[in-house]
Amino acid sequence: MSTVALVPGSFDPFHNGHLEVVERAAKLFDEVVVAALRNPQKSTQLFDLEERQEMIAESLAHLPTVRIVSVSTLLVNVAKDVNASAIVKGLRVVTDFESELQMAQMNRQLSGVETLFIPTSSTFSFVASRLLREVSRYHGDVSAFVPPAVNRRLIEKFGAPNP
C-alpha cells in the first residue's frame, strides 16, 4: 500500500521553511498532500485560501508526487479523505512544540491519525509567515525567504521593497 503524508498549515504565506518540509516529506512518502487550512486562532488573513493554493502549487510544481488542497474543515476530515498515513509538520523552535503537541494529541484522539515532526534546518528556524507579512507590509525585502511565486504576490499586494 502506498504511503501518503498530509502536510497542513495556514501557509499565509507559504515560505522556504514550509518548502523544505514538503521536499523532505516527498523523499519519505510515496505521495504528499499539502493542505492549506484556516487556523481559527489566527483572525486576520493576508491571502484567501484560493490564492494560497495557487501560490503553493506554483512553488511545488517541481515535485511530481505532491498535490495541494485548500479546505475549510477539520484537519482530521482531510486526513480521512486523502487516506493519510500520517500528518507531517515542521518544528522550528521549542516554542512551536507546545501547540503542535496539543494539536497532534487532539487529532490522534479524534481520528487515530499519527503526527510526525520534521525538524527544520537552522537556516529557516527564524522564518515565520507572521514576520514575512509584517516585513512585506513595510516594504522590506523577503525574497530570500519565500519562493518566487510568493514574492511576486507579496509585491503585487504591498508594492516593491525599498532599495
Ligand code: PNS
Ligand atoms: O500553520 P499553522 O497555523 O500552524 O497551521 C495550523 C493548522 C491550520 C494546521 C490548524 O489550525 C488546523 O488543523 N486547522 C484546521 C481546523 C482543525 O482541524 N482544528 C483542530 C486542530 S486540533
